[in-house]
Amino acid sequence: AQKITQTQPGMFVQEKEAVTLDCTYDTSDPSYGLFWYKQPSSGEMIFLIYQGSYDQQNATEGRYSLNFQKARKSANLVISASQLGDSAMYFCAMRGVRAGNMLTFGGGTRLMVKP
Amino acid sequence: GAGVSQSPRYKVAKRGQDVALRCDPISGHVSLFWYQQALGQGPEFLTYFQNEAQLDKSGLPSDRFFAERPEGSVSTLKIQRTQQEDSAVYLCASTRSVQGYGYTFGSGTRLTVV
Numbered sequence: 001a002q003k004i005t006q007t008q009p010g011m012f013v014q015e016k017e018a019v020t021l022d023c024t025y026d027t028s029d030p031s032y033g034l035f036w037y038k039q040p041s042s043g044e045m046i047f048l049i050y051q052g053s054y055d056q057q058n059a060t061e062g063r064y065s066l067n068f069q070k071a072r073k074s075a076n077l078v079i080s081a082s083q084l085g086d087s088a089m090y091f092c093a094m095r096g097v098r099a100g101n102m103l104t105f106g107g108g109t110r111l112m113v114k115p
Numbered sequence: 116g117a118g119v120s121q122s123p124r125y126k127v128a129k130r131g132q133d134v135a136l137r138c139d140p141i142s143g144h145v146s147l148f149w150y151q152q153a154l155g156q157g158p159e160f161l162t163y164f165q166n167e168a169q170l171d172k173s174g175l176p177s178d179r180f181f182a183e184r185p186e187g188s189v190s191t192l193k194i195q196r197t198q199q200e201d202s203a204v205y206l207c208a209s210t211r212s213v214q215g216y217g218y219t220f221g222s223g224t225r226l227t228v229v
Contacts, residue, residue, distance in 0.1 A: 004157075033216055043204060045158075045220035091157050100171055101146055101213060105157035 002027045002099050004092050004106035012112050013082045021077040021090050021109045029096030034075040039089040087113045119221035121207050127227045128197045136192045136224045138207030146213060147190050149182055150206040158206055197228045
């Protein structure tokens with residue numbers, strides 16, 4: 001079984017500052033992928049970043065980076081230079097090779113960017 | 116189309132009514148997933164298709180839920196005899212290949228059972 005835990009229900013960040021959203025996971029699958037999605041109020045899930053369990057380097061995509069610590073089973077999302085448009089729900093998710101192709105999601109973190 | 120399209124965008128159903136939710140994935144995408152997202156929670160897996168084959172339906176909460184994808188493109192999620200606990204956003208996602216990580220989600224259908 002796979003489990004994703006996001007311990008921060010809500011967070012505030014000042015515009016232009018960096019913020020870290022926490023994600024820990026549990027799986028017995030030797031090969032897995034970790035995802036972060038943004039869900040604005042419109043409801044659509046927007047893909048942000050992906051990290052494979054065997055990737056040697058932490059993933060980066062523009063202002064998004066993933067702080068992957070395999071031994072600690074954590075995959076925190078770092079957003080640099082926050083913008084007002086970053087205000088949304090953020091979900092961490094994983095997919096395991098053995099568990100099939102579905103994504104298992106965490107409960108989400110609501111990020112609010114203050115001007 | 117350019118993205119995953121879901122319809123209707125909103126649906127209000129009276130308790131006991133049957134509903135059908137449609138998902139039109141990106142053309143050529145092999146895999147299609149349905150998720151249920153309760154208010155304030157993360158999406159939960161319902162079922163998965165590879166082309167027209169339903170390979171996993173372990174997340175369907177009861178036998179009132181039924182999904183199909185007869186021609187390997189458009190999919191329909193049907194809920195019979197709706198109950199209040201079925202109120203949620205139903206999300207559809209598709210991927211180009213079986214092992215791809217490029218999941219594209221639709222905007223969802225918000226179902227409210229009154």
